[in-house]
Amino acid sequence: AQKITQTQPGMFVQEKEAVTLDCTYDTSDPSYGLFWYKQPSSGEMIFLIYQGSYDQQNATEGRYSLNFQKARKSANLVISASQLGDSAMYFCAMREGLSNSGGSNYKLTFGKGTLLTVNP
Amino acid sequence: GAGVSQSPSNKVTEKGKDVELRCDPISGHTALYWYRQSLGQGLEFLIYFQGNSAPDKSGLPSDRFSAERTGGSVSTLTIQRTQQEDSAVYLCASSLPGEVIGEKLFFGSGTQLSVL
Numbered sequence: 001a002q003k004i005t006q007t008q009p010g011m012f013v014q015e016k017e018a019v020t021l022d023c024t025y026d027t028s029d030p031s032y033g034l035f036w037y038k039q040p041s042s043g044e045m046i047f048l049i050y051q052g053s054y055d056q057q058n059a060t061e062g063r064y065s066l067n068f069q070k071a072r073k074s075a076n077l078v079i080s081a082s083q084l085g086d087s088a089m090y091f092c093a094m095r096e097g098l099s100n101s102g103g104s105n106y107k108l109t110f111g112k113g114t115l116l117t118v119n120p
Numbered sequence: 121g122a123g124v125s126q127s128p129s130n131k132v133t134e135k136g137k138d139v140e141l142r143c144d145p146i147s148g149h150t151a152l153y154w155y156r157q158s159l160g161q162g163l164e165f166l167i168y169f170q171g172n173s174a175p176d177k178s179g180l181p182s183d184r185f186s187a188e189r190t191g192g193s194v195s196t197l198t199i200q201r202t203q204q205e206d207s208a209v210y211l212c213a214s215s216l217p218g219e220v221i222g223e224k225l226f227f228g229s230g231t232q233l234s235v236l
Contacts, residue, residue: 042229044229047224052221091163095221097221106151106153110155112161
């Protein structure tokens with residue numbers, strides 16, 4: 001089973017509107033972290049936002065917020081007031097398995113991405 | 121440099137040739153990762169280094185792929201006897217010691233490999 005599922009291959013949004021990009025994940029580990037990255041046409045992956053599995057509040061970073069629904073295993077990215085420069089691929093990723101007793105994990109597992117196009 | 125640097129940015133090679141891809145991580149970052157991104161796909165994990173050692177090579181697709189890291193800094197990914205299915209963007213990332221679950225990865229711009 002895929003660990004990270006992004007069901008929207010492409011999304012369109014009008015400039016200045018809000019958009020939600022979906023991400024569901026699969027893990028049995030109680031300790032994990034969820035990340036969103038943006039990849040513009042230049043190719044570089046840019047970190048946007050992070051949510052830890054034990055965080056009580058939804059993460060926010062400027063115009064980005066993460067709608068974290070733990071029971072549903074979803075971590076949707078919300079972009080408010082879309083800008084033309086937001087047009088890019090967006091990837092959801094997860095790192096599993098850092099328990100209180102130690103045992104580090106390091107690998108980020110990525111979804112297939114969503115291509116967001118912001119229309120003027 | 122301020123960010124992760126990869127070279128070359130583009131590489132075109134003939135099937136059967138060997139290629140070397142280089143990654144220069146952010147200074148002080150001891151964790152280094154290689155990922156592969158095929159057209160329209162997500163990122164596929166290849167290998168992880170902590171310092172000069174690679175505790176996880178499980179993502180390397182075949183024994184034609186190898187990677188090394190020297191001096192806890194620069195890493196080289198080598199693909200021997202390249203095949204057309206090796207065509208992809210190879211992304212390198214680095215982070216501070218990768219033992220904190222929220223540690224974010226900093227990526228380079230990648231090497232676009234085309235095997236003719």
